Amino acid sequence: MREDIPIIRLRNDYGTLVVRDGVILCFFMRRSHREVAHAVWRALQVYVRAIPPGSLNWYVSDDGDMLPLDDPGWEHIREQILERPGGGAWHVELSETPGGAGGYFFEYNGRKLDDPMFSHDDGATSAVSFSFPTEYLQEHGSGHLRSLALELGRELPFSFGYASLAFVSHPGSWYAVRMQLLEYLRRYLGLDLYWLGETSRVIGTRARGAYWLTFLGQPLLGQLGGIEVLRDKLSFPEVSFEPMEGERLLLTLDEWPDAIDTAKKVYFPQYRALAHLLEPHLYEERTGWFSLDKDNIRRWLRRLCQ
Template structure:
């Protein structure tokens, strides 16, 4: 099968990359940081072994400053993940580059959901994201990427997650990237665009959309009627993979699709899953993509 995925680099006025293509692994967990931390650290090590040595070069410290990911840096990150006390939570961002967007990134937003700051926020979650260059998929193939996704997912107590070609921009879109992001979203509906922290404040146990690899856990899977109900409602082009007990992975084709009209991509599996998820689709509380109208249109692009 011949697969064409877009390759792009969007630069700011100083020539720095502020938006690029890549592959995103994202997981949302209605669990406190203490229930996530150990598994997250194992997932981070799984990701680290899958990428080239020194692909991650630094991390953002709690004061917002950049520090190198040498042995001391990794120890600091480990402490941030495993030793962050109640009620402060844990925020982690590891990046390939400190001054522009690179292909390799880890983001995590962990919350103690019983802390005073989050009481009454019934839809806040802990969330994690990992990114890779598109070339990783093209070089290693979809089976390898799916196995990596399953290895990451096995460590995390997610309700919803996904893997998708995406517009990579850790920490959210920079101003220089917004116009290009809008154009790319309209041209390639199969690409995801994301902003982990605001989404993690209010997604709860809902779904963000239909993606190439769509992970459904509890309570979302139960609200959708369970695995057997989904088998009856979804087309045979959607493959089912069990992930432990009461969680599944839906594969919407062997390879991900960008959805560009001129490429005649068959997006019918995406539309079928989107229709199934529609009663449980998430709507961003605070628009961050372009504006509220564009964001709603994009989130429901397969309906």
């Protein structure tokens, strides 16, 4: 168990918990929905089996309403992922709570990349995320979560993916407490702030940063020189390499994820070394979801390169 993972609970003006500490796993796939649908459904089943029964209780309907995730709800989700034929985009959200921030959350954004709707989005991807409360990590241990992340990654044809301590929130809900978040963002460099829908529109086959678990697919792994080059450049005792089928790689930067608390003046050279290797391959945000000044998110995404 790690004692130094911060406990974070941020509430909006109505007293609703909208941000909490947790772990996020994200995978980005430069594939159309029809190519990844079955893999996403299998990965969802892996996630559901791994978390406590009843951890996912609600889903977002086609009309945007929150509905109970009962047996008919699950059938709707199955049909939406596997059988819905038309449209240029697929969006699935499954959550622990009907509002606010629960620890367990599943999101999928599928896209038909040859649809004219995305003709201007040359970096569009299909993407999926899975979140966990910090308590899950503490109870089951980092080895269990790493094995689970690897199992999920094996199902998904990712170009890039990662697992990290994070500010867990429903998509975009953290914006209501963004001023409170700034203090935490400056202090904890190892906590991820994410918005899957926005990033998946632009990341393409590029990277998002250096994380506790960093999944490298093609063509990114090849652009970095391959596994042997990375072994040479990341020759730290904490770093491990897990080759995966399809010329892919899981990099583990330490036994446990770390918040990288700048108040403690700690230094994690393996994080910074990987960040520098990835810097030429980082994507650029095109919207102001993080800040109206896009330079803010550019600097934040490169925070470990300083």
